[in-house]
Amino acid sequence: MADICNSHHSFTCHSKFHKKAFSHVTFSRLIRYLCVTMMTPEDFNRIIIPMRDELKGLARKLTGDDYSAEDLVQEVMLKLWSMRSVLDRYDNKKALAMTMLRNKFNDQWRHRQLENRTIMANGITDDWHRTEAKDEADLVRIIVEHLPELQKQIFKMKEIDGYDNSEIMQITGCTAESLRQNLSRARRRIREDFIKLTAVRTKRNDILTL
Template structure:
């Protein structure tokens, strides 16, 4: 898609996207930021936009995913694991929080590509096609890296939890309980 075509087709969607973003977030400034990010993403994929029959639906999907990503990210920054739902009243126990923190630490120690792919797929909710586009991985490579990451996380999590139980260690202080 040429720049003139982009300006004629995509840019006019901006006002409608901003209104939708405002409804989704309740914040004018955040809505403007999100729409700007959508426009940048659409611009970066302008060479492949012809293959999408409904460009507005694509823009709305990108916007919706960005809103979800920001919500998930804010939950993670607050130490609240993403539970797959929308914002609800908190009922997380200290144990779940500790387990989530342990998984975060394990993910931080994975090889960089595996950690990135795992975060994008399991935490940020990207689909496989998006991850392949972003990382440049083939479908087989993506599947293998994700599988290896999951196995390593499960293995390390199991080992560490068994060690905690065996040693009867208090997760919050690191002191042995007697």
């Protein structure tokens, strides 16, 4: 009987110990979650940028060419940059980056056949009618949101957030030539779609006034 009591007492103490330990771990994780601060650009350059070569190697295997691999890596780096406020919650940031790259590639592969200028233009037109763009600035904003992801992010960093070229290249890891090409494509796309949609608006207004 004494052995049973001792065994029960030992089990009770053991359970209390685990409950206390579990509570301590849970509380510590909660505090860590709540106290996360945004990763500084210096920490980003120290922790994230060195992963770029491994990401580029994986991207090259997936895409089969350097240019597509470079674009894929730049998109992942930009996504990681936008996640600076939560990156400290991930213990294995390299695994996170690799997973993001694979997911991004899979998404692009699934939608590649659907991504053509006609469908994109129709999508912009639908958004424009739905939101009733009031002026040219609204129209440009809608067009920018429909740019390819890499062009959109680089354009926003340059023209809206005010980053200079060297800062964008450091954050994304892209070359000066790649940055120039993406900005040029974004600006050309915005100009072309703006002209097309302005023509659509003019035609629509003419019909409404008949």
